[in-house]
Structures are given as C-alpha cells and as structure tokens.
Amino acid sequence: MGASNETFSKREKEKAKQKKKQDKQEKKDDRKANLTRGQSLDQMLAYVDENGNISSRPPDPRKAKVIEQQDIRLGAAEQVKEAPQDAIRQGAVTFFNTSKGYGFIRDLQNQQSVFVHMNGLIDAIQENDKVTFEIEMTPKGANAVQVKKLVVT
Structure with a gap:
C-alpha cells in the first residue's frame, strides 16, 4: 500500500x-x-x-x-560668582602641549584640574611650572585666563 x-x-x-x-x-x-x-x-x-x-x-x-x-526652579541652576579675593589662584601646570596650544593646571587650593588655552597665557609655560591664574566660566566649563608664570626665588 x-x-x-x-x-x-x-x-x-x-x-x-x-x-x-x-x-x-x-x-x-x-x-x-x-x-x-x-x-x-x-x-x-x-x-x-x-x-x-x-x-x-x-x-x-x-x-x-x-x-x-x-522654591521651584526650572532649568539650569544659577552660577555662583566667586569672591574677588579668590579670583587670583595659584596652581601647577600638569600638562601642556605647545604644538596644539592647550593644557591643564591643577589648582593648589581645591586640587581641581582647569583647562588652559594658549590665548589665556601671559607668559610661556611648561609642565610642572608654578603659575597664577584667574578662572573664567564658559559653557564648556572652567578656563584659566591671565596665566602668569611664578618666579621661584
């Protein structure tokens, strides 16, 4: 079948x-x-x-x-302005690339790393230099401006 x-x-x-x-x-x-x-x-x-x-x-x-x-706030929090006596800070250059023109400074007061661009420099700097600077807030964060090299005596 x-x-x-x-x-x-x-x-x-x-x-x-x-x-x-x-x-x-x-x-x-x-x-x-x-x-x-x-x-x-x-x-x-x-x-x-x-x-x-x-x-x-x-x-x-x-x-x-x-x-x-x-008390309800919508949007970004207001930026608090720093006191004038804290405007000039001291720090140490942790990294600086001279060919690209930027680097970072470690703030000695609060150990915060701050971006620095060559347009914000008054004196030429290198890594491990002690510097004084002011902080300017930008949309991308803190920038170091008016950067001067400290003269070590």
Missing part, C-alpha cells in the same frame, strides 16, 4: 500549531480564573512612599514635605 501523504515536517508543524493553540487556551482560562475587574478601587490602587517606592498603603501625611512655589 501507499505511504502516508503527510511528511515529517508537516506533522511537526501541526503539533506545534496544536501546542500553541492549547497554550493560548490555558492562558485564557487562567485570566478568567484570576479576573481583576470585580475588585474595589482600593485594591487596584498603588501609592508611592516618601522614598519613591511603590506601596499598597497610602503615604503618611505627617511625613509630607511642604514645598513653596517660589
């Missing part, structure tokens, strides 16, 4: 199709069994506590912080 008209591939595809259909039916039955439509509003609500965590309990109103409208 003749062999079955179904090939192995067709049988496997049909089995997979039946399995997928059965899984879908099981999920549907599970959703019906765990129906959440009939719950009260209190059971469906979620709250955020003072630490930002989701909770089933409402937050304690005694822990609420009062924020005044004028």
